[in-house]
Amino acid sequence: MVTEQENEEVLEGGGVDRRAFLGLFAGGVGGAAMVAATAAAAWPRDGDSGSAASASNPPAGAGMAAAHGESPADMDAMHKEGVDLFLKNAESPITKGVGATELEWKMVDGVRVFELTCRNVDWEVTPGKVEKAMTYNGIVPGPTLRVVEGQPVRVDVRNDLDQSTAVHWHGQRVPNAMDGVPFVTQPPIQPGDSFSYEFTPGPFGSHMYHSHHNATEQVGKGMLGALLVEPANRADEPAYDKDYLYILNDSLGGFTINGKGFPATAPYTAALGERVRFRFMNEGQMVHPIHLHGLTFEIFARDGYPLPQPFRCDTITVAPGERWDAIVVADNPGLWAFHCHILSHAESPQGMFGMVSVLIVK
Numbered sequence: 001m002v003t004e005q006e007n008e009e010v011l012e013g014g015g016v017d018r019r020a021f022l023g024l025f026a027g028g029v030g031g032a033a034m035v036a037a038t039a040a041a042a043w044p045r046d047g048d049s050g051s052a053a054s055a056s057n058p059p060a061g062a063g064m065a066a067a068h069g070e071s072p073a074d075m076d077a078m079h080k081e082g083v084d085l086f087l088k089n090a091e092s093p094i095t096k097g098v099g100a101t102e103l104e105w106k107m108v109d110g111v112r113v114f115e116l117t118c119r120n121v122d123w124e125v126t127p128g129k130v131e132k133a134m135t136y137n138g139i140v141p142g143p144t145l146r147v148v149e150g151q152p153v154r155v156d157v158r159n160d161l162d163q164s165t166a167v168h169w170h171g172q173r174v175p176n177a178m179d180g181v182p183f184v185t186q187p188p189i190q191p192g193d194s195f196s197y198e199f200t201p202g203p204f205g206s207h208m209y210h211s212h213h214n215a216t217e218q219v220g221k222g223m224l225g226a227l228l229v230e231p232a233n234r235a236d237e238p239a240y241d242k243d244y245l246y247i248l249n250d251s252l253g254g255f256t257i258n259g260k261g262f263p264a265t266a267p268y269t270a271a272l273g274e275r276v277r278f279r280f281m282n283e284g285q286m287v288h289p290i291h292l293h294g295l296t297f298e299i300f301a302r303d304g305y306p307l308p309q310p311f312r313c314d315t316i317t318v319a320p321g322e323r324w325d326a327i328v329v330a331d332n333p334g335l336w337a338f339h340c341h342i343l344s345h346a347e348s349p350q351g352m353f354g355m356v357s358v359l360i361v362k
């Protein structure tokens with residue numbers, strides 16, 4: 001888990017600068033290096049053209065490479081370049097900024113208090129592709145809030161945007177006045193103003209918070225985060241060794257997992273035999289069937305609610321607003337592709353992009 005401080009370091013000076021980024025290809029495979037550099041300049045790939053609405057759907061068929069003016073070798077080199085960058089990202093970040101870091105809180109009179117500030121920032125989605133984001137605390141997704149069922153929380157929200165906003169606690173049974181829908185339950189939080197949300201978390205499970213004002217733009221551009229409600233009784237959820245978020249969005253910079261598009265998506269890792277929990281959440285506008293190679297999901301909760309009977313699958317369709325919880329037993333070593341199976345969200349003639357990651361089991 002990356003701490004807030006480490007994240008600041010990444011935001012300030014970490015990552016890879018443009019020159020170092022291009023330098024990555026110096027050690028490439030002979031003539032492929034030039035191709036790779038050209039491809040880097042042309043990043044993002046086709047199909048990752050800025051928003052889901054404008055994403056192209058690559059034509060199928062044998063003429064594809066020719067239609068893009070690329071030889072098979074050039075095409076393969078670009079595909080390889082993306083994978084190499086992804087693996088490099090596993091060692092050190094190739095973009096600035098890490099989303100969904102856990103937010104520290106303080107205890108005040110028995111209440112767990114969090115602070116969120118809404119603000120505009122530049123967010124690097126893929127190497128060199130920087131978008132105008134609307135955020136909580138400057139990151140996409142916003143910081144992860146971890147709370148406990150039945151233990152009261154307060155979230156102090158300050159609005160430093162240039163438009164009004166409000167925060168909705170998606171999946172929680174809050175008092176009506178805390179539900180965060182302007183003119184339905186509260187006045188909007190105007191620029192420069194603050195609002196404190198107070199509620200007692202429940203039900204437990206994987207939930208979300210997000211803007212509920214001008215939401216197509218505000219959520220689309222990054223005003224979303226995970227609200228993880230731990231059960232008062234740990235035995236109410238299955239045991240696991242690792243806890244991972246897989247948050248989908250499809251507006252800011254195209255198709256993303258946890259605020260980044262491939263190759264800047266973080267890989268997931270597990271030791272052989274570990275039980276890994278994945279929390280799938282869809283904050284986008286489209287359904288995304290998420291597919292894991294070589295291993296099996298055991299789906300045990302939907303929208304936080306434990307299923308009466310868990311079920312197994314390898315592709316779980318996550319609709320907007322939904323959360324699905326899975327346990328994966330990492331019993332098959334290797335690098336397992338882990339991606340949206342709407343293929344135009346994941347792969348173009350120039351290589352993989354968007355909603356693609358890998359589960360590394362070793």
Ligand SMILES: [Cu+2]
Pocket residue numbers: 255287288289340341342345355
């Ligand atoms: Cu998708």
